Amino acid sequence: MSETYYIGADIGGTTVKLAIIRENGEIASKWEIPTNTQGKGKSIPEDIHKALEEKIVEQGIEKDNIAGIGAGAPGFVDTSNGFIYEAVNIGWKDFNFGDQLHQLSGLPVWVDNDANLAALGENWLGAGQGSKELIAITLGTGVGGGIITNGKILNGANGTAAEIGHVTVKREGGAPCNCGKTGCLETEASATGIVRKAKVMAEDYPDSLMNSLITADTLTAKEVFEFASKGDQAAKEVLHDVLETLGLAIANLAIAINPEKIVIGGGVSQAGNQLLVPLEEAFKKYALKRTALASSFQIAELGNDAGVIGGAYLVKQNLR
16 A cells, blocks of 8 residues: 655745655655745745655655645635735735645645644644644744644634734833734744843843843843843843743633643743743743643644644645
């Protein structure tokens, strides 16, 4: 009996991650191609198609053995047809991505938000494996998120469910967000937000270890965590504020779906227990007690492969 394969595609502003994945989730091959954002990203479906055709030949895989393509895009997606309403980093607006890729490849194509697919990947083979109810949060340059409920991605009425980064956490005086609002979670808890808050906090602490890097404009969120671990008071206060805010936001989200697992990924999650322990404490402080009893926190396990693995699982789910 011939083997079945799934294609996962994770489209980012710089690269498109691609993978051929076996039925058990094992990655047979993975690679990247540049994201061509010239001409409002119109060549991307053709670029993906060509890259897949070449790799399929290279791997000696029969096209009939490929069940379909699951793709993640960083924007607002109509999951019924793969239509992209807007993906700012790529230049797409009202772009019929799913249909174009289907016409080029001849394969079934399913498309979802990239953060949703990362959540789905972690739910299949990562830190949230087997959970029916899960919240996944990605802390990077921005804040992304995905929610699994009853084993399925929650998309909502027009594809904006689980836009966790745009939960309002500061009613007044919040920093502007690229969504057009102010005071979003993304402005407070992303790597960018952590650095912004550190620059403000360090003004009151002239002896802070952060000041030399702030002057050189080279401070990163990673270094804020490192300085906090060394006892730097300004850095400690920044992280306390950030994790209290994030814990409160997650506690409020948890009321809606009562999650088993809360998975934290993205570059900021590399801080490990320095992030996870106080975050869970903050969550328990603000969450309904019974809700908190059901939930456990974990760091994401799949790294950069989460999106392509989630894409493969999206195909599997839709073919059941």
